[in-house]
Amino acid sequence: MSPIYDICIIGSGAGAGPVIYELSKAGYRVVVLEKGPWYRTKDFTKDEITAVRRSVYTPNLKDEPQVIESRNEDGDWEAESTFESGNDFWNGSCVGGSSNFMSGFFFRMKPGDFRLRSKYGDIPGANVVDWPITYEEMEPWYAKVEEVVGISGKVVPHRFQEPRSTPDFPYPPLSVNKVAEALDEASQSLDYEMIPTPRAILSQARTRRDACYYSNFCGSYGCASDAKGSARVALIREALLTGNCTVLPNAKVYHLETDGHHRVKKAWYYDVEGKKQSITAGIFVVAAQAIETSRLLLMSKNKEFSQGLANHHGQVGKNLLFSGGGIGSGLLYRHDFDPKTFEAFMQPGLFVNRSIHQFYEYEDEETGRKQKGGAIDFLFEHANAMTRAIKQKWGKDDQLLYGSAYKKRLYRYFTEARKIKFEVFNDWLPTDQCFVQLDPKVRDKWGDPVARARVGYHPRDLEVGRYLSAKGAKVLEALGAKNISWSVSGAPPSNLQAGGCRFGKDPKKSVLNPDCRAHEVDNLYVTDGSFMPTGGSVTYTWTIYANAFRVAQKIIDRLSKSDL
Amino acid sequence: MPLYNDTGNQQSTPGRPSLGRRRFVRQLVLLSLGSQIPWWTACDTAVKTLNTGGVLTASQAEIADFVFDWLLPDDSHGPSAREINAYPFFLWVLQDPHYDPEQQTYYKQGLDWVEETCVEDYNGPFHTINIRQRQTLLDKIRDTNWGESWLASMLTVTIEALLGDPIYGCNPNGASWEWLGHQPGQPRPDEHTRYPIILNRKMEGHPITKIDQL
Numbered sequence: 001m002s003p004i005y006d007i008c009i010i011g012s013g014a015g016a017g018p019v020i021y022e023l024s025k026a027g028y029r030v031v032v033l034e035k036g037p038w039y040r041t042k043d044f045t046k047d048e049i050t051a052v053r054r055s056v057y058t059p060n061l062k063d064e065p066q067v068i069e070s071r072n073e074d075g076d077w078e079a080e081s082t083f084e085s086g087n088d089f090w091n092g093s094c095v096g097g098s099s100n101f102m103s104g105f106f107f108r109m110k111p112g113d114f115r116l117r118s119k120y121g122d123i124p125g126a127n128v129v130d131w132p133i134t135y136e137e138m139e140p141w142y143a144k145v146e147e148v149v150g151i152s153g154k155v156v157p158h159r160f161q162e163p164r165s166t167p168d169f170p171y172p173p174l175s176v177n178k179v180a181e182a183l184d185e186a187s188q189s190l191d192y193e194m195i196p197t198p199r200a201i202l203s204q205a206r207t208r209r210d211a212c213y214y215s216n217f218c219g220s221y222g223c224a225s226d227a228k229g230s231a232r233v234a235l236i237r238e239a240l241l242t243g244n245c246t247v248l249p250n251a252k253v254y255h256l257e258t259d260g261h262h263r264v265k266k267a268w269y270y271d272v273e274g275k276k277q278s279i280t281a282g283i284f285v286v287a288a289q290a291i292e293t294s295r296l297l298l299m300s301k302n303k304e305f306s307q308g309l310a311n312h313h314g315q316v317g318k319n320l321l322f323s324g325g326g327i328g329s330g331l332l333y334r335h336d337f338d339p340k341t342f343e344a345f346m347q348p349g350l351f352v353n354r355s356i357h358q359f360y361e362y363e364d365e366e367t368g369r370k371q372k373g374g375a376i377d378f379l380f381e382h383a384n385a386m387t388r389a390i391k392q393k394w395g396k397d398d399q400l401l402y403g404s405a406y407k408k409r410l411y412r413y414f415t416e417a418r419k420i421k422f423e424v425f426n427d428w429l430p431t432d433q434c435f436v437q438l439d440p441k442v443r444d445k446w447g448d449p450v451a452r453a454r455v456g457y458h459p460r461d462l463e464v465g466r467y468l469s470a471k472g473a474k475v476l477e478a479l480g481a482k483n484i485s486w487s488v489s490g491a492p493p494s495n496l497q498a499g500g501c502r503f504g505k506d507p508k509k510s511v512l513n514p515d516c517r518a519h520e521v522d523n524l525y526v527t528d529g530s531f532m533p534t535g536g537s538v539t540y541t542w543t544i545y546a547n548a549f550r551v552a553q554k555i556i557d558r559l560s561k562s563d564l
Numbered sequence: 565m566p567l568y569n570d571t572g573n574q575q576s577t578p579g580r581p582s583l584g585r586r587r588f589v590r591q592l593v594l595l596s597l598g599s600q601i602p603w604w605t606a607c608d609t610a611v612k613t614l615n616t617g618g619v620l621t622a623s624q625a626e627i628a629d630f631v632f633d634w635l636l637p638d639d640s641h642g643p644s645a646r647e648i649n650a651y652p653f654f655l656w657v658l659q660d661p662h663y664d665p666e667q668q669t670y671y672k673q674g675l676d677w678v679e680e681t682c683v684e685d686y687n688g689p690f691h692t693i694n695i696r697q698r699q700t701l702l703d704k705i706r707d708t709n710w711g712e713s714w715l716a717s718m719l720t721v722t723i724e725a726l727l728g729d730p731i732y733g734c735n736p737n738g739a740s741w742e743w744l745g746h747q748p749g750q751p752r753p754d755e756h757t758r759y760p761i762i763l764n765r766k767m768e769g770h771p772i773t774k775i776d777q778l
Contacts, residue, residue: 037766043757046749047729050759054662062664095772217749224751240773247772348747385727385746393719400712402719404639411642414744 005031005246006559008267008281010253010296013097014544015287015528017231021148022552024239028559031279032236032245033269035252035288036093039100041233044222048386051221057101058090063445066090066291067452070491079452081442089291089453089494095249096232097289098495099541103219104200104228105377106151107538108142108162108546110360111135112372116427116534120372126429126458127319129533132505132514139165141546146170149229149545150206153198153353160360171203174212174351178344179332179420179479183354183378186478192471197353197377200229200541209233214349216383251277254448256284256300256309256524263523264309270446283555287528287548290320290497294436294530295451297501297511310501310518315511317436320453321499321535324461325374325424326469326488329381330481331417337480345418352420354378356475359468360537373464374426374537376472381419388413420481422472424465426537428492429458436500457490498529498540515554516547527551617655619668624675627690628654628718631678634702635715635722642743643735645722653725653734662760671721674714681705731758 006028009016016032024030039057050056065083072078082088092098112119114131122128143165145151152171155164173196187194201218205211212227226233239245250272257266257278264284271277286293294317298308308316334342359373381388392410395401401409428434433456438449465488476484504510507519516531518524527548529540536543614625629651638644645651658668682690682701690698705711725734727741731753735741741748755761 038772039762039765043762043765045751045753045757047731047753047758049724049728049732050753050757050762053724054759056759056762060662213750215749216747221749243773245773249772250766346745383746383749385741385744385748386723389723389727390720393716393723400706400716400719402635402706402715403637404641406719407636407639407642411744414746 005029005279005281007031007283007285007555008033008279009285009287010267011035011097011287011289011293011528012095012231012236012247013092013287013289013528014099014231014541015289015526015530015548016097016285017099017235018148018545018548019285019287019525019527019552019555020231020239020245021235022549022556024242024245026556026559027242027244028556030239030245031281032095032247033251033253033267033279034095034097034247034249036095036097036249038095038247038249039222041222041224041226044100044224046215046217046221046224048384051101051217052384053386055088057092057094057222058088059093061086061088064090064450065442065444066450067439067442069452069454071456077454079439081450087494089497091289091495091497095247096230096236099230100222100228100232101220102200102228102230102495102541104541105539106153106198106200106542107355107375109135109138109536109538109543110160110162112361113534113536114138116372120370123429123458123460126431126460128429129502129504129509131533132503132510135162138543138546138550139163141550142542144549145542145545148549149200149234150202150209151198151200151229151542152203154196156195158193158195158357160357169198174199174201174203174353175214176353177347177350177380178341179380180352180354182341182345182479183352183475186475186480187356189478190474192356192475193358194354194356194475197351197355199351199353202227202229208237214351216349219382220384248279252446253288253296254299254446256286256296258300258302258304258309258521260304262304262521264521274446283523283525283559285525285527285555286530287526289528290500290530291436291451291453293526293528294320294500295438298436298438299448305520310511310520310524312520313508315502315509317500318432319430319499319502319533320434320436320455321430321497321529321532322428322434322455322492322494323496323535323539324426324428324457324465324537325493326465326486327421327423328469328472328476328484328486329419329421330473330476330479330484331419332479332481333417335416336482348383352379356471359471362467371464372427372537374424374468376422376424376468376475378420378422378472378475381421385414420476420479422469422476422486424468424472424488425539426461426464426468428461428535430499430502430534431456431458433457434499455492457492462488462490496535496540498532498535498544501526501530502533503531504533516551517554525551525555615652615655617659619655619658620672620675623679623689623691624672625651627675627678630690630698631675631702631715631718632722634699635719636726643726643740645725647736648722648725648740649734649736650722650725653728653732654721656733657721657724660760662763667717670714671717674710674718677710677714678702678705729753729758731755 012034061083065081069079153169210225251269253269255268259265266278300309355377439452469486501511503512632645632650636645
């Protein structure tokens with residue numbers, strides 16, 4: 001019997017959206033299985049209770065925990081359920097995935113990121129490899145994301161500007177706060193190259209999407225104007241217009257069944273009532289975000305794949321990546337600036353959108369060798385009022401403040417200063433101490449083993465993070481900020497996940513081939529960030545989108561040749 | 565643990581206890597098992613009449629009401645706990661079936677611990693001591709490990725009431741936002757999009773094939 005669907009896609013975020021979009025537009029019958037619900041644009045508000053203080057857009061950790069294994073004070077690995085710790089690694093469980101809630105800071109990886117080992121050499125303790133494709137092969141897909149998803153910004157020449165096939169972004173830059181100009185001046189005084197930050201946010205309206213209205217609440221919040229380039233709005237909605245796409249929300253896939261001939265034939269899932277259902281298709285694409293993608297493959301054991309799907313060589317789940325780096329901040333006080341300037345700084349809504357890529361590569365002071373650095377981006381503290389107020393409740397010596405003293409402090413914090421921040425991004429080097437496996441004990445609400453992620457880091461990640469953070473702090477100092485502080489740690493940022501199913505040419509050392517098709521399973525593709533063998537020193541989403549467009553074309557080419 | 569691109573999110577919320585928080589709370593609960601809640605906690609006929617929401621005893625309600633006043637007093641500088649409806653907001657939190665039940669228990673357990681400490685120090689229940697004694701008692705409790713931790717969590721609830729959307733019955737007319745010069749984001753929640761109504765969306769599992777379902 002012929003399959004009902006040509007392609008079944010598991011997940012609906014940035015790694016899935018381009019495949020859904022391209023295959024639907026090409027006339028193929030597409031079905032999407034999304035574990036979360038369908039939130040419409042009209043459902044999204046800027047309510048802090050909903051978006052931040054309660055688990056609305058992510059699963060209840062009691063129902064769906066994960067287990068995180070990190071080093072304790074004695075240096076031993078210690079595992080703890082996220083339900084116990086409260087350290088949530090979910091990032092948006094709904095149609096469109098976490099792309100609904102991203103801030104949309106978009107950067108391309110640079111040519112050197114695709115050949116990290118060739119360019120900078122081996123690093124002891126790190127599994128650094130070159131990508132099996134080049135930047136030049138990815139470039140047209142980066143350009144496609146700019147057009148289809150919609151990226152605003154301005155290209156300015158700088159030392160590490162990536163080669164481009166188009167002169168500039170399709171949408172002009174978003175409006176910025178006066179602090180952007182002040183940051184430009186501050187960086188000039190230090191001889192640093194400050195550049196505009198591209199955003200996956202429309203500065204101008206286009207068909208079915210309004211322009212950004214500067215709500216002041218972007219990251220963690222769904223977009224109410226559809227300006228943000230979520231997979232839901234930019235891609236899935238367009239796919240639905242073709243009539244070829246069906247999305248099944250609340251469909252939690254738990255097993256991929258193979259046919260005994262190295263092909264997946266069915267995806268098994270729990271429906272909204274918890275009943276087991278299955279979907280048959282010709283091609284299967286997994287894009288459930290890095291940790292959960294590895295988990296699904298590991299859960300899909302059978303006689304044919306006793307160690308998990310596509311895992312004969314034990315590579316599934318290995319070399320999990322986050323993003324190395326750090327965070328710093330300083331306060332812009334009213335009394336340090338003229339009234340007009342300070343009032344301009346306090347104006348809500350407008351973006352900062354400034355970054356430094358000058359230290360994407362730097363000379364190591366001890367060895368004199370060039371080594372990989374990273375990016376620094378500048379932004380205001382999030383406008384979340386409760387979150388800001390909660391941070392003010394601890395006084396000197398970490399003693400709880402309350403009563404009139406707390407109220408005075410709160411008032412001063414909100415009215416007499418504004419916090420400017422920087423975030424550092426550098427490679428989270430792949431190591432043997434960062435991987436996903438199935439937890440032997442903890443189960444989710446359906447009774448399935450949950451993902452257990454060991455989150456070890458490489459010491460180099462912290463060295464680079466410190467180098468870059470010190471640069472960021474200098475900029476804040478030149479800006480006139482006070483109370484400047486920064487921190488770099490090996491704690492993984494849970495919203496920047498990649499790796500676990502790295503692509504490569506050698507089936508013994510990688511899960512996927514250069515087309516992101518599983519070496520061992522003829523009709524299985526992985527298109528979320530799992531494919532990345534190294535992560536670069538920028539946020540991942542643009543690269544995930546671009547690669548998914550690239551793979552979508554590979555799938556269409558294959559289908560059109562009736563290879564399947 | 566950092567979250568990049570300023571998601572503005574916290575890794576821990578009252579719905580999601582912070583790192584080691586749940587473990588800490590359990591230790592406190594175990595420690596308290598040896599003590600007995602005094603009989604008047606259950607009877608408490610002399611306390612003032614407060615809506616207990618069916619989730620608090622009368623004495624727990626009285627203590628909670630006072631604690632919020634103590635945390636955010638009426639001092640002519642910004643809204644007070646009473647003006648922002650902190651206590652009714654607290655009842656709403658305790659009644660929320662989607663909230664972490666262990667955290668809800670912790671809030672209530674702390675109220676009982678205050679009562680116990682009061683009995684130890686003043687030989688009587690909380691409702692029998694005067695305002696100055698109550699303040700002294702809470703000052704003392706704040707200097708204990710359990711007290712500071714519990715009061716910090718009560719302050720977090722207070723802050724939610726202070727800066728939450730008025731649709732939740734707190735922060736009437738956005739007075740706290742005005743006080744702090746804070747502009748809330750638009751659109752604000754309405755009866756269809758407010759928490760926990762929005763959670764009903766999670767139960768919709770029908771296939772989506774048309775754009776008008778977006």
